[in-house]
Structure formats: structure tokens, C-alpha cells
Amino acid sequence: MKKFGIGIIGCGNISDIYIKNLGSYSRTEVVAVSDLDLARAQAKASQYSVAKALSTEELLALPEVDCVVNLTIPAVHGSIATQALNAGKHVYNEKPLAIERDEARAMLDLAKSKGLRVGCAPDTFLGAGIQTCQEIIKNGEIGEIVGAQAYMMGRGPEPWHPDPDFFYQRGGGPLFDMGPYYLTALSVLVGPIRRVAGAARATFPTRTVGSGEKKGQVIQVNTPTHLAAVLNFENGAIGSITTSFDISSHKMPPITLHGTTGSMLVGDPNSFGDRVYYRKDGDQDWRWVPLQKEYAGNSRGLGVLDMLLATEENRPHRASGDLAFHVLDVMHAVMESSEQSRYLSIESDFARPEPLPAGFGK
Numbered sequence: 076m077k078k079f080g081i082g083i084i085g086c087g088n089i090s091d092i093y094i095k096n097l098g099s100y101s102r103t104e105v106v107a108v109s110d111l112d113l114a115r116a117q118a119k120a121s122q123y124s125v126a127k128a129l130s131t132e133e134l135l136a137l138p139e140v141d142c143v144v145n146l147t148i149p150a151v152h153g154s155i156a157t158q159a160l161n162a163g164k165h166v167y168n169e170k171p172l173a174i175e176r177d178e179a180r181a182m183l184d185l186a187k188s189k190g191l192r193v194g195c196a197p198d199t200f201l202g203a204g205i206q207t208c209q210e211i212i213k214n215g216e217i218g219e220i221v222g223a224q225a226y227m228m229g230r231g232p233e234p235w236h237p238d239p240d241f242f243y244q245r246g247g248g249p250l251f252d253m254g255p256y257y258l259t260a261l262s263v264l265v266g267p268i269r270r271v272a273g274a275a276r277a278t279f280p281t282r283t284v285g286s287g288e289k290k291g292q293v294i295q296v297n298t299p300t301h302l303a304a305v306l307n308f309e310n311g312a313i314g315s316i317t318t319s320f321d322i323s324s325h326k327m328p329p330i331t332l333h334g335t336t337g338s339m340l341v342g343d344p345n346s347f348g349d350r351v352y353y354r355k356d357g358d359q360d361w362r363w364v365p366l367q368k369e370y371a372g373n374s375r376g377l378g379v380l381d382m383l384l385a386t387e388e389n390r391p392h393r394a395s396g397d398l399a400f401h402v403l404d405v406m407h408a409v410m411e412s413s414e415q416s417r418y419l420s421i422e423s424d425f426a427r428p429e430p431l432p433a434g435f436g437k
Contacts, residue, residue: 084109084159085148103379142192157185160186160189165191168193172195176400197344198377201370201431203348205264206368215336223314238287238289242320248318256345266308269421272305274303277300302317302409303316303318336356347373381435
């Protein structure tokens with residue numbers, strides 16, 4: 076059976092797990108890698124026995140590349156994806172889909188016109204944790220979802236990240252960097268978001284790099300670093316999300332869902348297999364739910380595999396461009412709502428992805 080050829084553009088820290096996983100699935104093979112720093116691409120190719128380390132243009136010209144996995148910085152997600160689509164390749168972007176809505180919409184329209192697929196991280200919702208949560212909701216264990224809270228709060232990545240400047244520019248910050256994990260999980264579990272009210276601020280005007288070659292370098296902060304929003308879902312549920320790089324410590328759970336007959340602790344949506352708990356009306360305490368689904372370990376790349384198999388099976392893929400666009404749309408609306416001091420409506424839509432079948436990808 077044919078293997079899908081994968082070309083990876085961007086050989087930063089996140090590339091390791093994609094190369095490992097996409098090199099291990101029976102239907103995918105990493106045939107080339109690329110990076111602006113060709114030496115870094117060559118080092119990754121050598122480390123993982125990838126046949127070729129090339130420039131972006133050379134990689135896009137390879138006939139054996141069926142899909143480009145775009146792991147570049149957010150500022151060039153849109154441009155690299157557009158180049159790949161114009162070269163006739165399916166595209167799977169690291170989150171966010173693009174920086175601007177217009178660029179993301181143009182990307183999706185281009186793919187549709189060419190009969191190509193666009194997917195986007197995160198695919199953590201395909202892991203055992205959130206898949207188990209989907210099963211609990213489907214079985215009616217906590218009733219109809221009426222409320223949700225999400226928290227992603229910390230001091231920011233500059234103490235440990237060797238080159239954190241992009242986290243503090245447009246398209247970065249806690250909402251655009253980590254928000255996609257939380258908003259994707261909420262959208263999959265609860266449904267589309269139809270209205271938002273947001274508030275945002277940048278608490279510290281500068282940040283100082285704490286490690287690596289750039290240690291001691293001062294970064295100018297040009298994007299909000301503490302954001303909170305109210306989310307009105309299509310099904311009537313009301314949620315909230317807080318994302319922050321300004322908080323030193325907290326004890327809030329990552330995601331909590333509240334239903335008409337109980338509540339559920341979803342776990343960390345940046346994990347494929349965090350613990351799940353729920354508590355029904357009348358229970359004395361929270362009950363831990365053993366994960367009922369597969370892919371509890373770090374399975375980044377699962378969304379790529381699903382997208383490519385979907386092209387053969389003529390079905391929608393789960394980590395879709397439409398889902399990623401909805402998340403991007405919501406994040407921009409949170410920022411714009413804060414600037415305009417009013418609720419904003421969300422028009423973008425997506426088909427909620429079906430859970431993975433047992434034995435998927437085996």
C-alpha cells in the first residue's frame with residue numbers, strides 16, 4: 076500500500092516529535108526536511124535518517140512529497156502554506172492557521188479550488204484524553220453542557236525558550252500561542268462559538284530572555300499578555316477563557332465542563348492523555364475515568380495521518396482548516412472586542428469532528 080510522502084518545513088524544537096511519529100506510522104514517510112538554516116535541517120535529517128535536507132523551493136518541487144507539514148513561525152504560516160498549495164501539495168500547519176483572517180481564508184479557498192486539503196494543529200483533541208471526554212458527553216453522563224471554563228496561565232516562555240521574541244509580537248501572546256489548544260478542545264466538545272466579549276492588556280512592556288545564546292536580551296512586548304473572554308456557544312452554553320503570560324502561580328484546572336447533571340475536568344488540552352474526572356449529581360467526590368481511547372502519548376502528527384487517509388476515503392478530516400479558521404476567528408474577535416468594548420458575533424463555522432474509530436492508523 077502506498078505511503079504518503081511528507082516534507083517538513085521548519086526544523087525547530089517541535090519538529091522532533093513530528094519527524095518521529097510521521098516516520099513511524101505505516102502509511103507516512105518523512106522524505107525531506109527544510110529550514111532557513113540549512114545546517115539545522117541537515118542535522119535533523121542525519122538524526123532521523125531522513126533522505127533529504129533541502130531549501131523550501133527544492134522541497135516543494137519534489138514529486139514524492141504529497142503533504143507539507145509547516146512548522147515555521149506563525150508570521151509565515153500563511154505564506155509557506157500558500158506556496159505549498161500552489162506546488163500541488165496538501166498542507167498541515169502548526170497552529171495558528173495564519174496570523175490574519177484574510178490570509179487564512181485565502182489559503183482555504185485556494186486549497187478548495189485545487190482539490191487539496193488543509194489541516195492544522197492542534198491534533199491533541201484526537202488523543203485518549205479528549206476522546207474519552209467526548210464519549211462521556213455522548214453517553215449523557217453529565218447531561219447537556221451549560222457552562223465551561225478554561226485557564227492557561229503562567230509567567231511566559233522567556234525563562235526557558237532560547238528565542239522567545241515571536242511570542243510577544245502580533246500573532247503571539249498567550250491567546251494565539253496556547254489559546255488554540257483550549258479553544259479547539261472547547262469547540263470539539265461543546266460546539267461552535269457564536270459570540271464573544273473580551274478584555275486584554277499587556278502588563279509588562281518588556282521581557283528578558285533567560286536562556287541560550289540570547290540570554291539577557293530585552294524583548295519589546297507588542298501584543299496583549301493577559302486576556303479574558305466570555306464565550307457564547309451555538310448550543311446555548313456559556314463559557315469563559317483566561318490566557319496569561321503575567322501570572323506567577325495558580326490552582327485553576329485547565330478546562331472544566333458543567334452539564335445539567337454533573338461536571339467534568341477535561342485535563343490539559345496540550346496533552347494527548349491527561350487524566351479525566353467527572354462528578355455527577357449526588358456523587359460524594361470526583362471519579363477518575365480510565366482513558367477509554369487510544370493515543371495517550373505524544374501523538375503529534377495524528378492529524379496529518381487522518382487528513383491523508385481522508386483523501387483516500389473521501390471523507391472530512393478531523394483537524395480541519397475550517398476548525399482552525401474558527402479558532403483563529405474567535406481569537407481575533409476576543410482582541411477586537413476588547414478594543415471596541417462590545418460583544419462581537421462569530422460567523423465562521425465547521426463540522427464537529429467524529430471521534431476516532433478503534434484501531435485507527437494501526
